[in-house]
Amino acid sequence: MVEIPRTGKTPSRILVGDVLGRLPELLPEGRRTVVITDPNLMQHYGEPISRFEHIVIPTGEEHKTLDTIAEIYRRLIELGADRKTFIVGFGGGIVTDITGFAASTYMRGVDFGFVATSLLAQVDASVGGKNGVNVGGYKNMAGVFNQPDFVLCDTDTLQTLPPREFRAGLAEMIKAAIIADPALFRIFESHSPEDLLADKALLTKAITSAIRVKAHIVEADEREAGERRKLNLGHTLAHAIEKLTREFNHGEAVAIGLVQIAEISTKMGLLAPTQKDRIVRALQKAGLPTRTDLPKAQLLQALTHDKKVEQDKLWLILPVAIGDVILKETPLNEVSWD
Ligand SMILES: NC(=O)c1ccc[n+]([C@@H]2O[C@H](COP(=O)([O-])OP(=O)(O)OC[C@H]3O[C@@H](n4cnc5c(N)ncnc54)[C@H](O)[C@@H]3O)[C@@H](O)[C@H]2O)c1
Numbered sequence: 093m094v095e096i097p098r099t100g101k102t103p104s105r106i107l108v109g110d111v112l113g114r115l116p117e118l119l120p121e122g123r124r125t126v127v128i129t130d131p132n133l134m135q136h137y138g139e140p141i142s143r144f145e146h147i148v149i150p151t152g153e154e155h156k157t158l159d160t161i162a163e164i165y166r167r168l169i170e171l172g173a174d175r176k177t178f179i180v181g182f183g184g185g186i187v188t189d190i191t192g193f194a195a196s197t198y199m200r201g202v203d204f205g206f207v208a209t210s211l212l213a214q215v216d217a218s219v220g221g222k223n224g225v226n227v228g229g230y231k232n233m234a235g236v237f238n239q240p241d242f243v244l245c246d247t248d249t250l251q252t253l254p255p256r257e258f259r260a261g262l263a264e265m266i267k268a269a270i271i272a273d274p275a276l277f278r279i280f281e282s283h284s285p286e287d288l289l290a291d292k293a294l295l296t297k298a299i300t301s302a303i304r305v306k307a308h309i310v311e312a313d314e315r316e317a318g319e320r321r322k323l324n325l326g327h328t329l330a331h332a333i334e335k336l337t338r339e340f341n342h343g344e345a346v347a348i349g350l351v352q353i354a355e356i357s358t359k360m361g362l363l364a365p366t367q368k369d370r371i372v373r374a375l376q377k378a379g380l381p382t383r384t385d386l387p388k389a390q391l392l393q394a395l396t397h398d399k400k401v402e403q404d405k406l407w408l409i410l411p412v413a414i415g416d417v418i419l420k421e422t423p424l425n426e427v428s429w430d
């Protein structure tokens with residue numbers, strides 16, 4: 093179990109492994125529970141979800157909007173949900189982001205928890221208390237910081253996750269390993285996605301380690317002043333890639349961004365070429381892309397339109413070893429990769 097402290101409340105608890113069966117005991121006794129989920133989860137986990145009153149929201153980033161939040165409020169009112177109602181977000185990162193926001197604002201905030209069912213939701217989206225929705229096509233423009241009472245990360249639910257989504261989650265785990273956990277990194281050097289899915293104990297260990305990396309950083313920097321920026325390793329370039337093409341999902345863009353930032357760091361003399369090669373190989377073993385044909389000039393242009401650019405310099409998170417990164421203001425003319 094990983095615990096994240098909350099001011100004025102008991103810590104937020106994250107449980108990993110064979111844990112779905114523990115949902116009933118985590119729910120506050122004698123209080124009504126409403127589950128928020130999506131149609132894919134209903135298809136695979138109709139039982140246990142149907143045991144509870146539930147609200148099904150559409151899948152897809154285009155529905156992560158204030159309209160969906162308003163629809164949830166309407167349904168909660170219809171169901172007669174009050175301040176004592178407990179809300180469970182049962183799904184991937186879209187469901188958990190939306191649930192966190194809806195629960196934090198319905199009647200000025202009700203208690204909530206998550207059953208995180210995608211690998212990305214388990215190691216990233218459901219950890220750290222950020223939630224929210226997109227506005228006018230801009231990602232996560234409205235939201236609040238608020239930690240759930242609990243997060244259940246059941247490894248069995250990952251068996252029904254589409255393989256491409258599983259690999260996308262691995263990209264964020266490899267990112268976490270490069271930031272702060274060399275032992276976690278070694279797991280990815282010696283185990284394929286199939287190996288991980290076949291070994292529950294190993295998968296539980298790897299997910300727990302990745303959550304710990306994020307939890308430690310979030311604890312040190314709950315409101316995103318400094319440390320938390322480390323979690324954006326590989327993301328500046330990933331966002332540029334995502335701006336230019338729909339070819340890659342977020343995790344795939346992160347994988348390419350990780351390789352590019354490792355190459356930049358190597359060219360700056362901050363990361364040994366052997367370490368950079370290990371990063372490339374681990375991502376390849378995870379079945380992730382490590383290159384894009386997008387012209388460098390276009391990527392750099394997309395980068396410089398990013399809000400993090402100050403004149404001709406860029407704040408970059410640079411890997412200096414597997415397990416260590418630094419924040420460094422870098423002149424644009426040093427931003428180059430192979
Ligand atoms: N709050 C944060 O700190 C944070 C961090 C990272 C990402 N996010 C957000 O997370 C979202 C992406 O999350 P995601 O990748 O989980 O997307 P998602 O919720 O869309 O899930 C991906 C797909 O997998 C399906 N799915 C999920 N679990 C399943 C399972 N066990 N079996 C079968 N199908 C399953 C979903 O229905 C969906 O089609 C983005 O909106 C992103 O902004 C938030």
Ligand SMILES: [Zn+2]
Nearest residue numbers: 264327342346
């Ligand atoms: Zn990410």
